[in-house]
Amino acid sequence: xxxxxxxxxxxxxxxxxxxxxxxxxxxxxxxxxxxxxxxxxxxxxxxxxxxxxxxxxxxxxxxxxxxxxxxxxxxxxxxxxxxxxxxxxxxxxxxxxxxxxxxxxxxxxxxxxxxxxxxxxxxxxxxxxxxxxxxxxxxxxxxxxxxxxxxxxxxxxxxxxxxxxxxxxxxxxxxxxxxxxxxxxxxxxxxxxxxxxxxxxxxxxxxxxxxxxxxxxxxxxxxxxxxx
Amino acid sequence: xxxxxxxxxxxxxxxxxxxxxxxxxxxxxxxxxxxxxxxxxxxxxxxxxxxxxxxxxxxxxxxxxxxxxxxxxxxxxxxxxxxxxxxxxxxxxxxxxxxxxxxxxxxxxxxxxxxxxxxxxxxxxxxxxxxxxxxxxxxxxxxxxxxxxxxxxxxxxxxxxxxxxxxxxxxxxxxxxxxxxxxxxxxxxxxxxxxxxxxxxxxxxxxxxxxxxxxxxxxxxxxxxxxxxxxxxxxxxxxxxxxxxxxxxxxxxxxxxxxxxxxxxxxxxxxxxxxxxxxxxxxxxxxxxxxxxxxxxxxxxxxxxxxxxxxxxxxxxxxxxxxxxxxxxxxxxxxxxxxxxxxxxxxxxxxxxxxxxxxxxxxxxxxxxxxxxxxxxxxxxxxxxxxxxxxxxxxxxxxxxxxxxxxxxxxxxxxxxxxxxxxxxxxxxxxxxxxxxxxxxxxxxxxxxxxxxxxxxxxxxxxxxxxxxx
Numbered sequence: 001x002x003x004x005x006x007x008x009x010x011x012x013x014x015x016x017x018x019x020x021x022x023x024x025x026x027x028x029x030x031x032x033x034x035x036x037x038x039x040x041x042x043x044x045x046x047x048x049x050x051x052x053x054x055x056x057x058x059x060x061x062x063x064x065x066x067x068x069x070x071x072x073x074x075x076x077x078x079x080x081x082x083x084x085x086x087x088x089x090x091x092x093x094x095x096x097x098x099x100x101x102x103x104x105x106x107x108x109x110x111x112x113x114x115x116x117x118x119x120x121x122x123x124x125x126x127x128x129x130x131x132x133x134x135x136x137x138x139x140x141x142x143x144x145x146x147x148x149x150x151x152x153x154x155x156x157x158x159x160x161x162x163x164x165x166x167x168x169x170x171x172x173x174x175x176x177x178x179x180x181x182x183x184x185x186x187x188x189x190x191x192x193x194x195x196x197x198x199x200x201x202x203x204x205x206x207x208x209x210x211x212x213x214x215x216x217x218x219x220x221x222x223x224x225x226x227x228x
Numbered sequence: 229x230x231x232x233x234x235x236x237x238x239x240x241x242x243x244x245x246x247x248x249x250x251x252x253x254x255x256x257x258x259x260x261x262x263x264x265x266x267x268x269x270x271x272x273x274x275x276x277x278x279x280x281x282x283x284x285x286x287x288x289x290x291x292x293x294x295x296x297x298x299x300x301x302x303x304x305x306x307x308x309x310x311x312x313x314x315x316x317x318x319x320x321x322x323x324x325x326x327x328x329x330x331x332x333x334x335x336x337x338x339x340x341x342x343x344x345x346x347x348x349x350x351x352x353x354x355x356x357x358x359x360x361x362x363x364x365x366x367x368x369x370x371x372x373x374x375x376x377x378x379x380x381x382x383x384x385x386x387x388x389x390x391x392x393x394x395x396x397x398x399x400x401x402x403x404x405x406x407x408x409x410x411x412x413x414x415x416x417x418x419x420x421x422x423x424x425x426x427x428x429x430x431x432x433x434x435x436x437x438x439x440x441x442x443x444x445x446x447x448x449x450x451x452x453x454x455x456x457x458x459x460x461x462x463x464x465x466x467x468x469x470x471x472x473x474x475x476x477x478x479x480x481x482x483x484x485x486x487x488x489x490x491x492x493x494x495x496x497x498x499x500x501x502x503x504x505x506x507x508x509x510x511x512x513x514x515x516x517x518x519x520x521x522x523x524x525x526x527x528x529x530x531x532x533x534x535x536x537x538x539x540x541x542x543x544x545x546x547x548x549x550x551x552x553x554x555x556x557x558x559x560x561x562x563x564x565x566x567x568x569x570x571x572x573x574x575x576x577x578x579x580x581x582x583x584x585x586x587x588x589x590x591x592x593x594x595x596x597x598x599x600x601x602x603x604x605x606x607x608x609x610x611x612x613x614x615x616x617x618x619x620x621x622x623x624x625x626x627x628x629x630x631x632x633x634x635x636x637x638x639x640x641x642x643x644x645x646x647x648x649x650x651x652x653x654x655x656x657x658x659x660x661x662x663x664x665x666x667x668x669x670x671x672x673x674x675x676x677x678x679x680x681x682x683x684x685x686x687x688x689x690x691x692x693x694x695x696x697x698x
Contacts, residue, residue, distance in 0.1 A: 056594055056692040077598070084596025091696070095591040099237035112596055156595075 003163050003196050004030040004053065009062035011048050011219070022048040023059070024219035030164065030198065035190045037199040037210035045219040046200035047168055053198065054087050054166045055079040066163060084112055088157030090167035094149040096141040096156070102128065102148075103137040106155045113160050127155040130192075131185050147178025151185060158189060164196035171203045183209045231601065235608035246613060249577040253617020253672055254624070256570035260563050260668045261625040265632065267559045269659035271552045273636070275545070277480040277653060281355050283544045284323065284510035285521055286528075288313065291537040293507055294544075299328055299462045302505040303536065312531050313511060318524045321512040323350045326496040328507070330459030330467065332489060334447040341443060342487045343457065345496025348430055353512045357490060360477040361427045362441050364395040370423035377418045382406050386641045393648075394425070394441045396478040403638045404654075426451050427475045430492060436474030438490035444476045446486070451475060455489065462502035469499045480653045563668075567675060574679045578610065582683040589687060590695025599687050606683040614676035618669045632658030 011023040023045045030036060038046050051057040052064060055071045064071040066086055074082055083089075088109075096105045103124055110120045128134050131151035141149050150170060157165050167186075171179040187209060190197050199206050207213055215223040239246045279285060290303040313319055326345030331338055352358050371387050379387075386405040395401040398416060407415055428451065430436050439449055449455060453473045461467035471491065479485040497503050513524060525538050532538070542549050592602060639647055639654035647654035 051693050054594070056696070080593060080596060080598055083594065089591075089595050091591065095588070097588070097592070099234070099241055109596060112598075112601075 001032045002029050003032045003034075003067060004028075004198075005063075005065040006049075006053070007063040007065070009049070009052060009059045009064060011045070011052060011057070012060040021219050023052065026062075026216075026219070026221055028214065028221065028224070030196060032163075032196055033190065033194040034212055035187065035197045035210055036212040036214060037201055037207050038214045038216060039200075039202055039207055040216035041202065044216040046202075046216055048219075049216065050166050050168050050198070050200040054089060055083050084109065085160070086163045088160075088162040088165040090150070090153050090157050090165060090170045092169040092172045094141070094146070094153045094173075096149055096152055098141050101138045101140055102133055102144070102152045105141070105152055106159050108156060109160045115160075123159060124155075127158055128152075130189060131155045132181075145178070147174050147181060150174060150178070150182055154182065154186060154189070158193065158195060161193070161195075164198060167197065167199045167201075169201055169203070170199065171201065171206055176205070179203070179205050231605050232608050232612075235605045235612060238605070238609055239612055245577060245580065249574060249613050250616040250620070252570050252573040253614060253676065254621045256566055257618050257621025257668060257672050258625045259566060260672075261621065261665060262628060263559065263563060263566075264664045264668060265625075265629045265658045266656055267556065268662075268664060269633070269636070269657035270655075271556070272659055273653070273655055273657040274548070274552070275541070278484075278545055278548060279541050281479045281481050281484055283541050284354050285513055285516050285541045286511040286525060287325075287508040287539050287544065288511070288528075288532070289508045289537050289539060291534070294537070294539065297327070297329075297507070299460065299467075299500045299502055299505075302326070302462070302502055302507050304505050305509055305536075309509075309532055309536060313509065313528065316511075316524065316528055316531075318513045318515055318520060319511050320514055321350060321353055323347060323354055323510040323512055324493050324506050325508040325510055326493050326500070326502070326506055328459060328467075328496075328500060330457040330489075330499075332443070332447065333456045333458070334449050334453060337447050339443065339446060340487070341457075341489050342484075343459070343489050343491060343496060343499070345491050345493035347493050348432055348434070350512075354510060357438065357477055358429045360396045360479060361429060361438075362394045362396055362425050362476045362478050363398070363427065364401055364419055364423040365425050366390055366393050366423055373422040374418060377422075379415060379418065380408075380411060382641075383411075383415065389641060389645055392445065394445075394476070394478050400638070403640050404644045406640050425476070430474040430490075432492050432494065434474060434492055435471065435495065437471040437495075438475045438477050439473060440485040440488040441476050441478040442482065442486040443488065444473070449473050449476070457489065457499065459500070461500040462505065465501040467500045469495075471495070482648065482652075567671060570672070571675045571679065574610075574613075574676055575682065577613075578679045578682050581609070582606075582686050586686075586690070586695050587698040589690055590692050590698065593690065594692050594696065599690070603684040603687050606687065607677075607680050610676050610680035610683075611673075614673055617676075618672055621672075622665065622669060626661070629658050629661065633660050 006026055006028045009023055009026045010021065013020040013022055026049060038049060040046050048057065052059050055074070058072060069082070071079065071082070097108065100108065106124045106127055107120050110123060125134065128137055131154060133148060133151055136144060136148060144152070171182060174182060183206065186197055189195055199210065201207065212226045214221055288309065290301050292301040310322065313322055324347050328343050330341055330343050332341040346357070366387060368391065371391055374387060375384055383405050390404055401419065402412060430438060437455060439455065444450070447455065451473055455471055455473060457469050457471065459467040479488060491499065497505060521540050525540050529538050589602060593599060636655050636657040644654035
């Protein structure tokens with residue numbers, strides 16, 4: 001079942017002197033439960049593409065359909081609600097809320113969705129156990145290592161069971177051990193929860209784990225390879 | 229998590245900044261309240277002095293008298309008027325007055341004076357003339373004698389500064405001369421001995437007069453001396469009389485002290501050939517609040533006929549009321565400047581707070597937080613800082629104002645002399661807790677809310693992708 005479709009997506013930045021085609025005629029689709037990586041060198045358009053998929057940026061041309069909803073037609077306020085209920089984000093620099101504990105950070109989106117307390121608590125515990133941080137529930141981000149913070153960020157992204165997770169360079173700030181640990185966790189969650197993961201990365205460790213690797217160059221898809 | 233809990237935690241991300249901002253609000257509220265209380269309290273004190281020494285709160289007059297204060301415009305109050313006034317629920321007593329002008333002379337000196345015919349007993353209900361009789365006068369001879377006594381050095385220094393001053397009570401003398409409490413038992417008998425003034429009050433039947441202290445000094449009068457009054461009486465008759473000085477009074481309003489001569493009202497009517505006539509009936513009232521006065525005037529106006537006119541104290545003292553109003557406005561400008569400085573301080577914090585959290589705002593909106601919710605959280609943060617500053621400002625200023633209300637600042641030595649030279653009582657009084665507390669707090673709260681509009685504006689203009697790059 002297709003969860004995400006990109007149809008002839010373009011993104012053009014008009015600078016004062018030249019037009020820059022950050023994303024150029026990209027057509028892709030993703031099935032439920034995929035574990036895909038968008039790769040390419042710096043400036044190839046990975047983050048721009050990911051931002052458009054996440055409804056953070058609008059394409060200059062083309063359509064982005066999530067379960068049939070065209071994101072390009074949604075207003076800014078509708079996009080915020082759409083993201084809340086459909087998309088989970090994992091950022092390169094974790095971006096946890098510094099004044100909240102690990103538990104509160106994971107609960108945050110469920111809170112915004114007004115989940116009942118009991119259900120929220122159960123899900124938070126379940127996710128923090130899954131990412132191996134059940135004992136750090138009451139720690140604040142500043143009291144945790146980078147790897148631990150990124151695991152909390154993954155738990156936060158998964159909390160409300162979105163349609164898919166977008167992760168922009170999630171391992172860029174992590175050491176090898178933390179990266180492998182994080183990728184194992186995400187892979188497990190992908191299997192157990194049938195959650196779609198889309199990474200933008202140039203980390204070979206992520207590419208190795210990914211089941212599908214889409215390579216971008218100068219904004220164009222030059223390769224879309226699915227592993228067996 | 230509730231919005232306010234999140235906002236509260238955000239406040240403590242940068243404790244120092246939160247404390248500094250709350251402290252700036254605290255100081256704004258504190259100083260504004262103290263300044264306002266002192267300003268309003270001092271006005272009240274001055275008004276009270278004028279009202280209680282001269283005009284009273286409400287007067288009934290001949291309608292012509294206020295514009296043309298001649299004896300021909302006096303009134304002959306009839307029984308109906310008296311009974312109507314006495315029957316009013318806010319009126320306690322009617323105090324008769326006969327006010328005019330005359331030329332006063334003693335020896336070779338002459339001066340235009342205000343003659344005030346009063347009922348010696350009833351007048352004490354309002355202006356308490358009896359307690360304003362001069363008890364001490366620092367003549368050169370008295371100062372000479374006192375300097376030979378064992379008196380602390382600072383009191384001696386102040387004695388020279390206040391040479392020629394008179395006092396109707398021990399308290400003011402002690403304050404102005406800087407006499408300490410522990411020295412009073414030793415020093416006050418010396419003052420009574422060398423600077424004490426023989427003085428007396430008068431009765432309704434008395435043939436004598438009371439004169440203001442400054443006037444007495446100008447005319448060189450003391451108790452038992454004679455003053456000659458010459459003026460124009462009722463219907464053009466000559467008003468001339470000779471009166472012994474029964475006593476010398478010191479009025480707090482220097483202008484009045486410089487020109488007042490009190491006579492028993494019947495003597496005054498005789499002097500002006502106007503038996504039974506009065507220039508005014510002053511109403512001694514129960515409730516002297518502005519609202520009660522307005523209501524009393526309105527009520528009585530509908531009950532008395534048009535041959536009489538009712539005047540409230542503001543109408544009778546419009547010059548001083550206008551002066552105070554102008555001064556009040558300049559005080560408000562000062563407070564406005566204080567608020568402006570604080571507003572920039574608060575705005576600086578808001579700018580910093582918004583700039584350093586731009587990325588976080590981008591993240592939160594990206595993951596699905598509505599902009600309205602984020603704006604509410606920012607508003608809560610500013611409100612919480614505002615509430616902390618305002619509450620602490622109010623809490624700290626309250627005891628200061630309560631203490632100041634019960635213990636007005638009475639200037640001593642040079643400062644007191646300077647105030648008196650400008651024609652003011654050297655007293656700064658505080659006003660009791662009143663609506664100005666609400667107004668000042670409200671103004672600061674509005675400033676904080678206006679400053680909080682900036683992050684709200686920035687949140688609504690925020691572009692997620694740009695914010696995430698911040």
